Amino acid sequence: MRRKDTTNRLPNGLFLTAALAAILPLVYGSIERPSLLPTPPMGFNNWARFMCDLNETLFTETADAMASNGLRDAGYNRINLDDCWMADQRADNGSLQWNTTKFPHGLPWLGNYLKTKGFYFGIYEDAGNLTCGGYPGSYHHEELDANTFASWGVDYVKVDGCNVYAMHGRTLEEEYKHRYGHWNVVLDRMEHPLIFSESAPAYFAGTENRTDWYTVMDWVPVCGELARHSTDILVYSGAGSAWDSIMNNYHYNTLLARYQAPGYFNDPDFLIPDHPGLTADEKRSHFALWASFSAPLIISAYIPALSKDDMAYLSNKALITVDQDELAQQATLASRDDTLDILTRSLANGDRLLTVLNRGNTTVKTDVPIEWLGLTRTGCTYTADDLWDGSVQKVSSHIAVQLATHATVVYRISLPKACSAVVPTGLVFNTASGHCLTASSSSVTFQSCSGQTSQIWQVTSSGTICPLSSTGQCLAADGDAVKLQACDKSGSDAQKWTYAVTGNLKNVNTGGCLTEGPVQLKTCGDERNSQVFGLPSGVQLSSGA
Structure with a gap:
């Protein structure tokens, strides 16, 4: 399918900008095809609980348990294999092979078994020449592998990003875009495109300079249906605090709400309900926060042994309804x-x-x-x-x-x-420093977030940004300075702002971007740390940076 237009109206009042669309000008991305995955996926994946200790019995037992204990009927209808399912070598014709010791009946058999139990079948590969576990990667075999997966009954592929190296003069970020973009083209050409879970952003998270991470996040909603954006959740056997791991991925997710729309979902990684390091309240928080984000709800646990309490919160119908809400807003x-x-x-x-x-x-x-x-x-x-x-x-x-x-x-x-009227309301915060825009008399500063009303802002449909603490005042540009002024009912451009998928807040009058330091307007840069902001959900994205 070829693109008919470079600027398309999307659900929830969002706009796909021409600049973003131009990343892959020949194909429809997921946010233009939300019917492929209109709500976030729910199901099971083996990795966080079992890592490479996977086999056929694990998946048949899991499917049997989920079909009988109510999880499937609650919406958890996907069962996905992760790394290490493969044979060490490809077949003579280049196709992937499964490990016949781990999967004696074969993956087509397993796919059919899962289908008869009411589940969809998902699988794992890697954009490099090797997977993270050292098995054959899909580099230069993307079309063959996609068609092989489809022949096995797979409808969902997670493509990891280990062993990817910059080539042909490309930067590393450009190399990931090239490879994941090729996967997008391959999947789009299929009669029944596979759901595409991308891991590219995770390989750029956690750096002091976040420009490359932001840049990767700009294009993943065009390429696929969901993206792992940060570190792996703590595995069952891993050292460290499971709660700290959850909070780390929760934090990353709060920085990326602007990217989510029907058809594309930010993925903060698996639910780990049987992790021994979590209290009951921490497990419930994990689930409630992911549901509030409309994040994927993929359980990585030994399903047959889940406790009644774990089953109760994982099956909470009201929270699952929130997670699966068709508006797909991220809290x-x-x-x-x-x-x-x-x-x-x-x-x-x-x-x-x-x-x-x-x-x-x-x-x-x-x-x-x-x-x-x-x-x-x-x-x-x-x-x-x-x-x-x-x-x-x-x-x-x-x-x-x-x-x-x-x-x-x-x-x-x-x-x-x-x-019934709602005005998008909340923090305006720098996603690198975490500092909150704070109103004080006629001035504004960036300060540590402190829970004060002076740090809560309303963003109107006309593009004005107003502090709750100062009725009748609006954020305004005065040359390169930024301050509060009495709201101009005539609609002064100095008091109007646009918000782009890049996270830039641009003043309509000056064309300058809000910049942290002393609060000021500067020339809009290439997603600099000082110029990328999180805003309340429901704010309309504009075209351009």
């Missing part, structure tokens, strides 16, 4: 301090979501003002349903929250018709 930060993260998003039926995480080590009580959720206090009463216990609050000014250490609560808030 974003409305407020953050040293202990609490408060996140919000909208749902397809107009409801508003509130998720509160206690990162601290003591029980916390707090009140969340409804204005922080983009709602109005004047004459409105809202219904807030606790998605864990089903309890209901009627609220008109704030939502009362009490959380144990490392616990998370999620409220689904229904809006009366007369009070």
